[in-house]
Structure formats: C-alpha cells, structure tokens
Amino acid sequence: MIPAPFEYHSPTSLKEALDLLTSKEDVKLLAGGQSLVPLMKLRLAKPKHIVDLGGIPGLESxxxxxxxxxxxxxxxxxxxxxxxxxxxxxxxxxxxxxxxxxxxxxxxxxxxxxxxxxxxxxxxxxxxxxxxxxxxxxxxxxxxxxxxxxxxxxxxxxxxxxxxxxxxxxxxVLEHAKTAYLKAAQRASGFAVVGVAACLKLDARGTCEEIAVGVTGVADKAYRAAEVERRLKGKRLDAKLIEVAAYEVCRSIDVVEDINGSKEYRTHLARVYTGRAIEAALSA
Ligand SMILES: Cc1cc2nc3c(=O)[nH]c(=O)nc-3n(C[C@H](O)[C@H](O)[C@H](O)COP(=O)(O)OP(=O)(O)OC[C@H]3O[C@@H](n4cnc5c(N)ncnc54)[C@H](O)[C@@H]3O)c2cc1C
Missing domain, CATH: 3.30.465.10 (Uridine Diphospho-n-acetylenolpyruvylglucosamine Reductase; domain 3)
Structure with a gap:
C-alpha cells in the first residue's frame, strides 16, 4: 500500500505545469488524488513525476x-x-x-x-x-x-x-429543463452499477420537445441512450410510453459483466433506472 518513489512538483501557473508535463518523462497530473493515489498505492500506476495542479490559481471557479x-x-x-x-x-x-x-x-x-x-x-x-x-x-x-x-x-x-x-x-444554462440523476450504487464505494442522467423540456402542451439521457456503469464508457431519446422526443410522455422506451437503453450496447452484476442484471437495472430517471425529471 506504499506507492513507488516519485518526484513531486507543485507548479503555480498553467505554463509551469505544461512545461513540466512536456519536459519530464513519465509524468502524471494530480488533482484530487481520489483515483490516482489508490492506483499508485496498489502500484497499478508508478509515475516518476507527479505534477500537482492544486497550486494553480483560478482553476476551481x-x-x-x-x-x-x-x-x-x-x-x-x-x-x-x-x-x-x-x-x-x-x-x-x-x-x-x-x-x-x-x-x-x-x-x-x-x-x-x-x-x-x-x-x-x-x-x-x-x-x-x-x-x-x-x-x-x-x-x-x-x-x-x-x-x-x-x-x-x-x-x-x-x-x-x-x-x-x-x-x-x-x-x-438550462432554461425550463426538467432533470434528474439516479443510480444503483455499488454499496461500498458509491460508484454506479448503473447511473442515468435525464434532461428534458416540455412545450406548453406537455409534449417532449427535447430529451437527453446519459448512461454510465453499463458499458466500458458512458453513452447517450439514443433510441430511448428517439422514442420519446415529440411525444406526450406517460408511464407506459416511458417504460417501453426505457427497454431500449442497452440497444447496440456491449453490456459489461463483473462482480457487481451480470449482463442480464445490469440490462434490467438500466431499463428500470432509465424509466425512473425520466419519471423523476418529469416530476421535478
Ligand atoms: C472511496 C471512493 C469512492 C468513490 N466513489 C465514487 C462515486 O460514487 N462516483 C464517482 O463518480 N466517483 C467516485 N470516486 C472517484 C472520485 O470521484 C474521484 O474524485 C475522481 O474519479 C477523480 O478525480 P480526482 O480529482 O480525485 O482526480 P485524480 O485522482 O487526481 O486524477 C485522476 C486521473 O485524472 C488525471 N487528471 C486529473 N485532473 C486532470 C486535469 N485537469 N487534466 C488532465 N488530467 C487530469 C490524473 O492524471 C489521473 O490520471 C470514488 C473514489 C473513492 C476513493
């Protein structure tokens, strides 16, 4: 649990950080350290130089x-x-x-x-x-x-x-948008086994004018659930329509499988959480 030796640098400007990044071999940038430091402690990352961005003013505004x-x-x-x-x-x-x-x-x-x-x-x-x-x-x-x-x-x-x-x-800036983020969290860490971000706009008659659904935890990278969006855009949303559309959340996606869930379980969770996130956004 002790990282391999490294040299620590604490630049006070972006230029200085860039100079270090380009002039040194095997450099890693450090921000909050919440992902990098665990990797270093497990020796899955062994950078020779750490460039800490924390001393650069203005990067948190x-x-x-x-x-x-x-x-x-x-x-x-x-x-x-x-x-x-x-x-x-x-x-x-x-x-x-x-x-x-x-x-x-x-x-x-x-x-x-x-x-x-x-x-x-x-x-x-x-x-x-x-x-x-x-x-x-x-x-x-x-x-x-x-x-x-x-x-x-x-x-x-x-x-x-x-x-x-x-x-x-x-x-x-989201004017009049309705939004929600819901996830089934891995109990120990809080990471998403499945997480769904929903953002939608209704017109004056309650028709879904715009909808965006982002999904994480399901594949090797986060993605937009294009088929779900396509099935709901331009429609008046009700529970049945949302449930049927949410069923498509893993369409064309290579669903991952690990200790937190099989492909079948994740697919099921993704469908359920997509429906719930859209419903939660609607009632926001
Ligand atoms: C116990 C635990 C539970 C967690 N649970 C969750 C969770 O529920 N959900 C979740 O989303 N995350 C979770 N995380 C991860 C957490 O959100 C981290 O903050 C995040 O993943 C990494 O951000 P960081 O600022 O700590 O980056 P660091 O660990 O400092 O860096 C991570 C990587 O990004 C690079 N990097 C950092 N900043 C920059 C930059 N500005 N430009 C270019 N490269 C950069 C670094 O070089 C490194 O490779 C958890 C972490 C821990 C330790």
Missing part, C-alpha cells in the same frame, strides 16, 4: 459566461454540489455530484479529475453527455475544445493527449 456556465477543472464535487449558480441554472450537475461517494471524497475529488480519469462507473460522464458539455484543454499546441460526445473513448481512455491539461468544462 464556477461562473456564468455567455450562454453557459464555465466550471474550472479543479472545482471539487462538493463545490459543484453546493454551487447556487449551478443549482439554479444547471441543476443536473449538482444533482449528480451529490451522489458521488461520501463527503470526504467529494471534498477532494474534482470535476476535471473525474472526466479525465473516465471510470466507466463514474457518475459525471453520464451527466456531461446529457448536457452536451464541452471540455477545454491546453497543451503545447495551444487550446482546444472537445465536445462531450467526442471525449470518452473507453475504459480510462479519453480524447485528452498525454501532454494536455483539462482546464475547464462548459455546460449550458
């Missing part, structure tokens, strides 16, 4: 900007959960952050760390997909924005290059 809300990559789950701005203008994100693990993990773990780590059972990727969020990175070639749909590649794999730092996440 949460502010309204244009038509969206900009969240610094170092904003902790607890800061996201308790942000008045997000609660009013993009409640799905605090609703999700509040379900992560326990208060100790939420006080240390960060939004950027969760997304960069891309744990297939992590909660935030489902929500980031449902929100059509965008991720801003900086690297030696400059800055770039990556859409949520292009960000997650697979188990612990993202579109981030090894020499890039995720600095910001931009989410939309």
């Amino acid at each position: 949460i502010r309204e900007e244009g038509d969206g809300i900009s969240i610094g990559a170092l904003a902790t789950h607890a800061e996201v959960e308790s942000s008045d701005l997000l609660r009013k203008r993009c409640p799905l994100l605090p609703q999700t952050a509040a379900t992560i693990a326990d208060v100790q993990v939420r006080n240390r773990g960060t939004l950027g760390g969760s997304l960069a780590h891309a744990d297939p059972a992590g909660d935030l990727p489902a929500t980031i997909l449902a929100l059509d969020a965008q991720m801003k990175t900086v690297g030696p070639k400059g800055e770039r924005w990556i859409k949520a749909e292009d960000f997650f590649f697979g188990l612990l794999m993202t579109a981030l290059e090894p020499d890039e730092i995720l600095t910001e996440v931009k989410v939309p």
Whole structure:
C-alpha cells in the first residue's frame, strides 16, 4: 500500500505545469488524488513525476459566461454540489455530484479529475453527455475544445493527449429543463452499477420537445441512450410510453459483466433506472 518513489512538483501557473508535463518523462497530473493515489498505492500506476495542479490559481471557479456556465477543472464535487449558480441554472450537475461517494471524497475529488480519469462507473460522464458539455484543454499546441460526445473513448481512455491539461468544462444554462440523476450504487464505494442522467423540456402542451439521457456503469464508457431519446422526443410522455422506451437503453450496447452484476442484471437495472430517471425529471 506504499506507492513507488516519485518526484513531486507543485507548479503555480498553467505554463509551469505544461512545461513540466512536456519536459519530464513519465509524468502524471494530480488533482484530487481520489483515483490516482489508490492506483499508485496498489502500484497499478508508478509515475516518476507527479505534477500537482492544486497550486494553480483560478482553476476551481464556477461562473456564468455567455450562454453557459464555465466550471474550472479543479472545482471539487462538493463545490459543484453546493454551487447556487449551478443549482439554479444547471441543476443536473449538482444533482449528480451529490451522489458521488461520501463527503470526504467529494471534498477532494474534482470535476476535471473525474472526466479525465473516465471510470466507466463514474457518475459525471453520464451527466456531461446529457448536457452536451464541452471540455477545454491546453497543451503545447495551444487550446482546444472537445465536445462531450467526442471525449470518452473507453475504459480510462479519453480524447485528452498525454501532454494536455483539462482546464475547464462548459455546460449550458438550462432554461425550463426538467432533470434528474439516479443510480444503483455499488454499496461500498458509491460508484454506479448503473447511473442515468435525464434532461428534458416540455412545450406548453406537455409534449417532449427535447430529451437527453446519459448512461454510465453499463458499458466500458458512458453513452447517450439514443433510441430511448428517439422514442420519446415529440411525444406526450406517460408511464407506459416511458417504460417501453426505457427497454431500449442497452440497444447496440456491449453490456459489461463483473462482480457487481451480470449482463442480464445490469440490462434490467438500466431499463428500470432509465424509466425512473425520466419519471423523476418529469416530476421535478
Ligand atoms: C472511496 C471512493 C469512492 C468513490 N466513489 C465514487 C462515486 O460514487 N462516483 C464517482 O463518480 N466517483 C467516485 N470516486 C472517484 C472520485 O470521484 C474521484 O474524485 C475522481 O474519479 C477523480 O478525480 P480526482 O480529482 O480525485 O482526480 P485524480 O485522482 O487526481 O486524477 C485522476 C486521473 O485524472 C488525471 N487528471 C486529473 N485532473 C486532470 C486535469 N485537469 N487534466 C488532465 N488530467 C487530469 C490524473 O492524471 C489521473 O490520471 C470514488 C473514489 C473513492 C476513493
């Protein structure tokens, strides 16, 4: 349970962090340490250099900007959960952050760390997909924005290059949207065996104008339940319609199997939780 030796660096600017990232061999960025440190203790990760992002000012801010809300990559789950701005203008994100693990993990773990780590059972990727969020990175070639749909590649794999730092996440302001995040949690850790983020808008007559359903825990990466969305968009939602649509949540998905659940059990949970999340959003 003791990590392999490493050299610790504590840059105070993004430039300094980037210089370290590009000039040293075998470097890992450290944010909240809630995923990286356990891996290091188990010696599944043995980086020679640790670059701690915690001393870089401004990377934890949460502010309204244009038509969206900009969240610094170092904003902790607890800061996201308790942000008045997000609660009013993009409640799905605090609703999700509040379900992560326990208060100790939420006080240390960060939004950027969760997304960069891309744990297939992590909660935030489902929500980031449902929100059509965008991720801003900086690297030696400059800055770039990556859409949520292009960000997650697979188990612990993202579109981030090894020499890039995720600095910001931009989410939309949700005017009149109804949202909910529900999960069947693994008892010991709180990770999602299945987690579903639902975000929808109804028109004046109660027809579903827009719907986004993000799913985590089911496959090797979070995904949008496109067939569920297709079956509900443009319809007046009722319990039967939602149940029938939710049945399609694993359509074309290679459902994972592990000690927390067989393929059949996960598929069943995904259907049940998709229905419940949509119903919960509707009554929000
Ligand atoms: C007991 C326990 C229970 C947990 N339960 C849950 C849960 O219920 N739901 C859930 O979603 N998560 C859970 N987690 C994980 C937690 O949410 C972590 O906070 C998160 O996965 C990683 O965030 P971090 O800031 O700690 O990142 P770190 O551990 O510091 O880093 C993780 C990885 O991301 C990279 N990285 C970090 N920041 C950046 C950046 N800005 N740019 C580029 N790369 C970066 C690091 O190099 C590293 O590879 C749990 C963790 C623990 C220890």
